[in-house]
Amino acid sequence: MPRLDEQRIAELLAGLEGWQRQGDAIVKEFRCGDFSGSVRFVARVAEVADQLNHHPDVEISWDRVRLSLTTHSQGGLTERDFELARRIDELAAE
Template sequence: MDRLDEAAISTRLGAVPDWRREGDEIRRTIVAPDFRTAIAIVNDVAEQAENMNHHPDIDIRWRRLHLALTTHDAGGLTEKDFTLAARVDAIAADHGATA
């Protein structure tokens, strides 16, 4: 998968407004209603990540999840990162989580 150029990254970030760019990663924090819901979100994200063979870094702190995406093989951000970010957003919304 090809690394996105700066213009493409800016455009794609507009479609996932809860994500912010930090260097060659995009990051998002999700606040779940409770710990059990946070774990359910992680499980659903894991399913999507496995299906895509694209795995985010996830840090779980009680009901707060910190996620980071990058495509290591490409050395930066690719379409895969933004596709998974949109899926994460849908999962979070389905579980009643907030940014």
């Protein structure tokens, strides 16, 4: 999957709520109530990531989870990152 150009990244990012560009990645922080909630959320994200065969970088800190998405093999953002971001947002809304 090819790396996206800056214009396409801006278009796709505009369609995602709360995701921000940081270098060659998009990131978002999720509040999960407590540590157990954070771990459960990450487990649900892991299931989707495995389905898509595309995995985020994850940071857990008690009641929050910070996810960072990039396609390491392409050295930047691809459509896969934005698909995973959309799927993660759907999980968070449940």
